Amino acid sequence: MQMTKKLLVRDLLVHPNLIEDWNLTDWDLVIQQGYATGLLARAYSILRKNDLLKSIPDSVLWHFTSAYKLYLAHQLDIQAEIDFVTKALSYAKIQPVFLKGAAYTIAKDACHDGRLFVDIDIYVDIKELAAAEQVLKWSGWKGEELDAHDEKYYREWMHEIPPLTHVTRGMTLDVHHNLVPLTSRVSIDGKLMADSAKYVSSLGLCVLSPEDRVLHSSIHLLLDGEFEKGFRDLSDIDMLLREFSTSDNAFWHKLVTRAESLKVGRILYYCLRQTRQMFNTPVPDDVMNKASKYRPFQIIDWVMNTCFERVLFPGHHSCRPKFYNLASNFLFIRSHWIKMPSHILIPHLLYKAFVTPVKEWKLRKNIEKNDLTG
Amino acid sequence: MKLSDLDYIDIKHYLKTTGLSFFAGSFSVNLKSKIPSIAKGVMQLYGDSKINQTDFSDFHIVLKADSGIRRWIRPRVEFLLSDRAPFFPMPYEQAFPLLEWGLNWCVTNHCHEYLVIHAAVLEKNGKAIILPGIPGSGKSTLCAALVNTEGWRLLSDELAIFDPVKNTILPNPRPVSLKNQSIDIIKSFSKTAQFSPTVRDTIKGSVAHMKPSYESVVQRRIPAVPRYIVFPKYNKDSNLGLVSITKGESFLELAEHSFNYQILGEQGFTSVASILDKCDCFKYVYDGDLSSAIDQMETLIADD
Numbered sequence: 001m002q003m004t005k006k007l008l009v010r011d012l013l014v015h016p017n018l019i020e021d022w023n024l025t026d027w028d029l030v031i032q033q034g035y036a037t038g039l040l041a042r043a044y045s046i047l048r049k050n051d052l053l054k055s056i057p058d059s060v061l062w063h064f065t066s067a068y069k070l071y072l073a074h075q076l077d078i079q080a081e082i083d084f085v086t087k088a089l090s091y092a093k094i095q096p097v098f099l100k101g102a103a104y105t106i107a108k109d110a111c112h113d114g115r116l117f118v119d120i121d122i123y124v125d126i127k128e129l130a131a132a133e134q135v136l137k138w139s140g141w142k143g144e145e146l147d148a149h150d151e152k153y154y155r156e157w158m159h160e161i162p163p164l165t166h167v168t169r170g171m172t173l174d175v176h177h178n179l180v181p182l183t184s185r186v187s188i189d190g191k192l193m194a195d196s197a198k199y200v201s202s203l204g205l206c207v208l209s210p211e212d213r214v215l216h217s218s219i220h221l222l223l224d225g226e227f228e229k230g231f232r233d234l235s236d237i238d239m240l241l242r243e244f245s246t247s248d249n250a251f252w253h254k255l256v257t258r259a260e261s262l263k264v265g266r267i268l269y270y271c272l273r274q275t276r277q278m279f280n281t282p283v284p285d286d287v288m289n290k291a292s293k294y295r296p297f298q299i300i301d302w303v304m305n306t307c308f309e310r311v312l313f314p315g316h317h318s319c320r321p322k323f324y325n326l327a328s329n330f331l332f333i334r335s336h337w338i339k340m341p342s343h344i345l346i347p348h349l350l351y352k353a354f355v356t357p358v359k360e361w362k363l364r365k366n367i368e369k370n371d372l373t374g
Numbered sequence: 375m376k377l378s379d380l381d382y383i384d385i386k387h388y389l390k391t392t393g394l395s396f397f398a399g400s401f402s403v404n405l406k407s408k409i410p411s412i413a414k415g416v417m418q419l420y421g422d423s424k425i426n427q428t429d430f431s432d433f434h435i436v437l438k439a440d441s442g443i444r445r446w447i448r449p450r451v452e453f454l455l456s457d458r459a460p461f462f463p464m465p466y467e468q469a470f471p472l473l474e475w476g477l478n479w480c481v482t483n484h485c486h487e488y489l490v491i492h493a494a495v496l497e498k499n500g501k502a503i504i505l506p507g508i509p510g511s512g513k514s515t516l517c518a519a520l521v522n523t524e525g526w527r528l529l530s531d532e533l534a535i536f537d538p539v540k541n542t543i544l545p546n547p548r549p550v551s552l553k554n555q556s557i558d559i560i561k562s563f564s565k566t567a568q569f570s571p572t573v574r575d576t577i578k579g580s581v582a583h584m585k586p587s588y589e590s591v592v593q594r595r596i597p598a599v600p601r602y603i604v605f606p607k608y609n610k611d612s613n614l615g616l617v618s619i620t621k622g623e624s625f626l627e628l629a630e631h632s633f634n635y636q637i638l639g640e641q642g643f644t645s646v647a648s649i650l651d652k653c654d655c656f657k658y659v660y661d662g663d664l665s666s667a668i669d670q671m672e673t674l675i676a677d678d
Binding site for chain 1: 429457486
């Protein structure tokens with residue numbers, strides 16, 4: 001991969017000691033890349049753990065400390081929100097499985113420290129979904145008003161219901177009833193993952209097992225078709241892999257076996273390849289070889305990896321590889337192709353192309369008026 | 375070196391190439407733009423600002439006009455911080471106001487070392503007056519009039535940046551934003567003040583920016599100690615003047631006017647408390663008579 005472009009934010013995350021040789025121009029760039037990727041708070045956490053805060057120049061330091069303060073405030077909100085969600089669902093005796101950012105926080109995975117996220121994702125069994133929606137509504141969560149098309153999109157095709165927002169606190173809750181879209185060509189039995197979800201004993205809260213956390217994050221990173229936060233999400237996976245493989249010798253074996261039984265070996269292959277390439281993740285060769293059994297036909301393998309390695313770079317001009325847009329458009333189209341069969345996909349795209357823009361334009365007109373205050 | 379040491383050609387050249395690095399108030403900015411109104415606005419209103427000769431800038435900002443077909447049909451301009459666009463694009467003519475709003479946003483959204491309050495701050499004889507205010511309160515007009523009065527220094531027309539460690543206000547002297555009728559009021563109040571061209575039909579109505587005084591800009595490193603909090607309230611039929619209010623009431627108001635009170639948590643609470651420890655608090659109902667308003671502020675400062 002082209003390493004001519006400076007990817008300092010990656011260097012900082014993976015080899016923090018390198019910062020001791022940085023000059024002010026490097027710091028100038030890393031702050032920009034940090035803002036572009038939303039990773040300044042994570043960077044701060046890593047520098048602090050490595051006792052390197054003293055090596056940050058005075059004029060630069062506040063960018064890190066402010067980002068971290070913002071993170072701490074978000075954490076308080078998130079912790080409270082996790083309790084609210086748990087409490088609300090307990091009225092219907094439903095135990096949700098927390099996913100993504102909330103799960104990292106609950107499980108205290110290393111990547112949670114400094115990671116910002118604005119909404120909470122939970123999984124509930126489809127049989128409990130109606131009851132869950134009901135009790136959440138009673139406790140103040142409200143769904144966005146959607147038109148009939150979008151309602152159908154979520155209810156019949158997707159793996160989650162329309163996002164809920166709490167009326168007073170404003171926090172968003174995504175309720176999943178499967179882990180990939182129902183119509184997807186890559187199907188996973190969400191129940192299978194949820195059944196092996198583990199309690200984090202001290203809190204009485206439920207998250208996926210370590211292997212499944214990695215696989216679930218990889219599936220969303222590589223199949224959702226949106227890569228705006230791709231670099232951050234790949235960094236999550238890198239950190240999860242490093243942490244789990246250090247604390248559990250059998251982790252790599254479990255991960256590969258689990259991917260095989262969930263039939264997502266190919267996703268694991270792409271993901272390990274990308275994280276190794278970007279973050280130099282210490283994936284043992286035999287694990288890579290096992291995962292490589294699931295690589296596709298040579299030319300497809302080449303196309304896919306070439307695209308992934310482009311879009312997973314931060315969206316900042318200083319490190320954006322050539323053909324970034326081409327790769328990103330290709331993967332976006334592919335993600336839709338995978339998400340839905342063509343008899344659903346084509347009418348959906350036509351609707352999004354011609355009906356939604358008019359609706360959004362009207363909406364935007366209203367928002368613009370209230371957007372800039374101060 | 376100041377921006378006014380460069381000529382217009384240089385400023386345009388930097389804006390188009392490496393970016394123009396200078397101090398916008400207390401923060402260093404690297405600004406890129408090919409839009410002429412940005413070059414003119416910066417030249418006209420930031421002339422006294424220091425050029426940043428280090429290799430580090432706090433905020434890398436680009437103001438980008440539409441390309442392609444949109445250049446010709448209702449062109450728009452976009453504000454980018456580190457290549458990310460936090461706002462919807464605005465009409466092309468509003469590029470300079472968008473830069474100013476964007477710079478405020480940069481501070482309120484990223485700077486949590488300080489408690490940032492939506493307020494104007496002015497200082498005389500080492501005593502600072504904080505003027506928090508909702509739009510329409512007459513805060514900006516009063517602030518602009520004081521800036522044009524001998525002996526008063528502008529710390530900020532929008533953002534009171536309180537340092538919880540030093541218990542002082544960090545100056546952030548930047549152009550003063552004026553809206554609608556206040557533009558003409560201040561133009562007739564001061565014959566010497568310099569203004570950017572008025573931009574009409576923005577989301578806030580007509581907007582013009584006034585150049586801060588030279589003294590305010592060169593003293594940007596000198597913090598000020600808060601001494602008074604005055605909540606202005608414009609009412610064309612009333613000239614009630616200064617009315618003392620309780621610290622409890624002021625506490626709630628200040629917290630409400632803060633951008634990052636929640637984010638700072640306990641530090642936000644102690645910051646507001648330590649501002650109030652030092653300050654007397656007033657409501658100020660005035661009918662828009664600026665010379666009488668200035669007299670009252672002068673008396674307040676002189677009293678102690």
